[in-house]
Amino acid sequence: MSSNDNHKGEGHIHTHQDSPCWSCRGSVDQRAPFCHACGMIQAPRPGDEFQRLGMKADFDLDPKDLEKRYFAFQRKFHPDRFATKTSREKQLSLQHATDLNEAYDRLKAPLSRAEALLESKGAGKQDQARTESDPELLMEAMESREALADAETADEVAKLEARTRMEVEVSEEALSVAFAADDLEGATNIVTRLKYLLKLLQETSRKRLSLHN
Numbered sequence: 001m002s003s004n005d006n007h008k009g010e011g012h013i014h015t016h017q018d019s020p021c022w023s024c025r026g027s028v029d030q031r032a033p034f035c036h037a038c039g040m041i042q043a044p045r046p047g048d049e050f051q052r053l054g055m056k057a058d059f060d061l062d063p064k065d066l067e068k069r070y071f072a073f074q075r076k077f078h079p080d081r082f083a084t085k086t087s088r089e090k091q092l093s094l095q096h097a098t099d100l101n102e103a104y105d106r107l108k109a110p111l112s113r114a115e116a117l118l119e120s121k122g123a124g125k126q127d128q129a130r131t132e133s134d135p136e137l138l139m140e141a142m143e144s145r146e147a148l149a150d151a152e153t154a155d156e157v158a159k160l161e162a163r164t165r166m167e168v169e170v171s172e173e174a175l176s177v178a179f180a181a182d183d184l185e186g187a188t189n190i191v192t193r194l195k196y197l198l199k200l201l202q203e204t205s206r207k208r209l210s211l212h213n
């Protein structure tokens, strides 16, 4: 915990802009899905996935907390609550529900959570494209693909799969360390490697299943 944490927290922050409620014209915090004055549902505003779930932008999150927040928001936008409302309100609730599902899915998996966090911190896709041509990673990918092609029995493939799974876990831990140190370049490199590892994991399990049949 650094002393910075207070400023990035989840509460209302003064730098956020307010905009008028479309129904009562009262002023609403841009991140609030409902008007503070009249309770009317607002159009979803631009924001990142962490904001949608009211969470601090952090790689290390408590999956139970994430789930709890997701279900709480989901209840607020549930179609049953809008059954007797106007079509505009129905439509807005549907947009919120869709955004919410997307945000939850993205934050749930470590790789996409890391990508969401890099985006929210302004580390763009160009940085990722640059790391994809890293010669060391390309070499590693080539060697793994060769080893997979050479593996002839399900046992051999299972061993490769187990090793890859372990590498995935190690990479996810390294991501946590990199983000904790605010090392965005390091995190970007790990994201690129993790993408390749997860693809390799898919390929190994596909081959293992095909050898079983």
Ligand SMILES: [Zn+2]
Residues within 6 Å of the ligand: 021, 022, 023, 024, 025, 026, 035, 036, 037, 038, 039, 040
């Ligand atoms: Zn209002």
